[in-house]
Amino acid sequence: MSGRPEILFPLFADIKKLEGVGPKTAQNLEQIDVRKPRDLLFLLPYSCIDRAVRLSVSEAELPGVVTVQVLVGTHRPPRNRGGAYRISVQDTSTSFQVVFFHARGDYLKKILPEGSRRVVSGKAELFDGVAQMVHPEYVVAPDEADEIPEVEPVYPLTHGVTQKTMVKAVRSVLERTPDLAEWIDRSQMQQAKWPAWREAMEMVHFPQSVPEVSPNSPARERLAYDEFLAHQITLALARSQLQRAKGIVSEHTGxxxxxxxxxxxxxxxxxxxxxxxxxxxxxxxxxxxxxxxxxxxxxxxxxxxxxxxxxxxxxxxxxxxxxxxxxxxxxxxxxxxxxxxxxxxxxxxxxxxxxxxxxxxxxxxxxxxxxxxxxxxxxxxxxxxxxxxxxxxxxxxxxxxxxxxxxxxxxxxxxxxxxxxxxxxxxxxxxxxxxxxxxxxxxDEKPPGRQPITTALVSTARMAEVVGHLRKAVAEGKQAYWVCPLVEESERVDYTAADARFKALRAELGEGVVGLVHGQMPPDEKDAAMAAFQAGQTQVLVATTVIEVGVNVPNATIMVIERAEVFGLAQLHQLRGRVGRGTEASTCLLMYQAPLNESGEKRLKVLRESEDGFVIAETDLQMRGAGDLIGTAQSGLPRFRVADVETQASLMAVAQSDARKLLHDDPTLQSARGKAARVLLWLMEQDQAIRLISVG
Incomplete structure (x- = not known):
């Protein structure tokens, strides 16, 4: 496993060797994480343009891209400098205009001579009932019409890189792309009707029809599976490394x-x-x-x-x-x-x-x-x-x-x-x-004796009512948390919000009843405030989210979360879990500032209706995406280029069981499929896994 297999050398060579990629373009491509030919292969088009030739503009949905054969009519140069140069053209059933700005008349007469037939392709829209095509991307003679791709891929671009450059560069990579031995289980391939790896790459980069670009097309799904499989082989290797590590037999006597x-x-x-x-x-x-x-x-x-x-x-x-x-x-x-x-x-x-x-x-x-x-x-x-x-x-x-x-x-x-x-x-x-x-x-079940928590949504306009409710609860000997939001993630501002609320509540409820905990306090003050609340010396604890994880005060039965709409779902669920730990029924008030936007409202309603953290986490994932959910920086989640962890979870599950089976049958990846899997790990740059095999 000493070094990268030779078959992959062309994909890891100098990107400047590709057609149309000079030093400047190479530098620009780095902005979108493309540093070597391999990266271009994994930068898939996100949509495509249908450029199939139609009989007439009138058949197309406008505004939209149309490709049509026309008879070129009269040229009308602009009256003033920088105006529109218009050329009337006629297709099988209607006439329309092809329009250019800042173009030289002699050049336009050369590419669109009056009385000739041409195939034009570009975006057309209606103006006052007449179709116009401004600056067509293609103008060719009918016998050269096959130069226009029927389905043209659209790539994510960066400054200084055009679609044409991308298409050229990708074509140039595909010419050097080797056929690789198959690493996916044969029966899995047949069942899913997936193409071979190289064929899949050609299908996604040069689609023959619009559906081929969709994320669930067989070719895309196959490439997503490759990413999942490489990732799961890495995890399975780490797992077998840990399992191979000699354990100690610990017999429980009970x-x-x-x-x-x-x-x-x-x-x-x-x-x-x-x-x-x-x-x-x-x-x-x-x-x-x-x-x-x-x-x-x-x-x-x-x-x-x-x-x-x-x-x-x-x-x-x-x-x-x-x-x-x-x-x-x-x-x-x-x-x-x-x-x-x-x-x-x-x-x-x-x-x-x-x-x-x-x-x-x-x-x-x-x-x-x-x-x-x-x-x-x-x-x-x-x-x-x-x-x-x-x-x-x-x-x-x-x-x-x-x-x-x-x-x-x-x-x-x-x-x-x-x-x-x-x-x-x-x-x-x-x-x-x-x-x-x-x-x-x-x-996934709550221990007996746990009381359900009533969750209610209250607008901040009803602040006085909430404080009144709190005063009554305190008089009955109950304890409450009051959580203030972190404003703009700045510790200083967070402190002022909590401090202001602390002073206001202290004025309402009396000295010695209210405590305060926030991120700026010295640790011993923080601990003292927590301890006083745990011992029941203070009855209301005003806090920023420092209390999110794990604080346990069974007597606390009320949780007020101010500006709940600015918190994430998982965080709100964790905060709510601070109450309902004793034998008393508990309440959680989610205070929001009206008007709520749609996603804010959806989040708070999910909380009101469910106490199941797994349901809440799934909703959070749908609403926010994987990176946000656990903070991409510290999530340990791999960055997939083709695969989507959220929508393709079932593929990930298949990849996990397949990777575990592969390593169970062939722990050192020596079989034909095992060797192919090694190439996959190199291709996907899973260096950690490669080191684990060589150690193993």
Missing amino acids: VLQAKVRDALPFAPTNAQEKAIAAIAGDMVLPTRMNRLLQGDVGSGKTLVAIMALLGAVEAGGQGVMMAPTEILARQHLEGLQPLAESAGVVLEILSGRDKGKVRRAKLEALARGEIHILVGTHAVFQDDVNFADLRLAIIDEQHRFGVRQRLELGKKGEGADVLVMTATPIPRSLALAQYGDMDVSIL
Whole structure:
């Protein structure tokens, strides 16, 4: 696997060798990410122009492009400089005008001599009932009419690059494009009626009919599948790398888990039981676990996590639980502590705050195996942190972690099993793109005793009413969150909005009732404000979205979100999940500023009607697209040039099972199809995968 296969050299050669591409054009093409011939192949036309010859302009839908044979009539030069030069022409059933601006008369008489027949092709529109064609793109003699493509592709362009340049350059790439051995499973090809790779490239770049340009044409679908397949082979290689990594067999005895079960107020849900069993099954295997636990807000991930951690302890080892922030790590500590106590195991937290003696004492206890379960931030990855026998690492809120980090993580505990938890319900298509290397468990039922949340939409015009409602609730001893929007993503402005609301509510509800948390506060003030609210010393917490992830105050039953229309759906769903954690019925008020635009209204209604994070995530994906949903920069999502993750999710699923099967049957890609798949990885520039094969 040492270097790029020779058959692909022409596609990775100097782009300036292509017809019509000089140094200037090459520079301009870089603006649209085209740096080598291969990139041009994957820059597909986004539509096409139908230039089939018609009998008459009167048959065409105007305004539109028409190609028609005409008899050239009189030339009428412009009366003043820069005016329109008009030529009357006649087709089989009607006469119309061909119009030019700033053109030389002698040149026009040469290409459109009076009394001759010509085929003209260009955009025609009606003016005062007469058709006009301004600056036709083609003017040819009838015997040269086959120079005009019947279907002309339209490419995305950039400054200084014309359609004609693109067509020429692409034709020049296709001439050097080799036939490649087939990497798609034969039965899949037959069933889907897909063309071979090179043929598919020719069909999409030089379509014979308009439907060939549509995203679900067989040729396009095949090229989309190639991208998905290369991506899924990469993930499957990463997965087999993790699985080949020797794991440690951790046999659960169930002794400690039984103590926790006895202490629970009610039985785990079916989904929890299934996840607990799947994890135990993985941990017993000699290979490493690499599982994603996906659960909506309040679906009970903590219980599944403690059961897995206790399994590691039962087997004589240790477990670690990592969260992205200090606040979340403390919260996990609070959630896990009572359960760990009922099982009689030692649970500790290690954070950036631990300094000097305290830190040293914890590290020594950890290395001696006296701490069974450690909770912490990424600080647990530092060099001086050593476990006596680490069996399980749980990572929370993983979408900030890519495949690469998952591979890194494994190096800390040689052979430790890995469980990733996310509270962000991810639509299936994205889960496949992002976590295709993992096995997935989904918690899709709410634990018993969880109260439904009533969600209502209220216009900001009714602010006084909302504050009155809040005053009454506070008098009854209830607690509430009041979330202010981040204005224009600027921390300073965000602070002023929250500060103003804090002062207004304090004036209405009284001193000492209202607390404030925002991004600009020093960490200890933030923690103090959170702690006061958690302890019930303040009853209303005004906050920016810092509380989005994971804060747990069971007594809080009201969530007011101001300017809800500026938040994303997933974010609103996460915020709403901060209430409804106790035994009381809860309310979430989405305050919006009228008038709402259509998408704002649609988002808020979806929330009002559904508490299912997966339904909400699917809607969010349809409305915003994959990049926005998880922030393209940190999403770890590949950039596909042909494929569309949203509309072609089912293709992605086929690619995943195909990639896993291919690697299961041929782990080192040595078979004929395996070798073809290697060429595909090089073609798609999946260098990470290529390194994994060579390592493997």
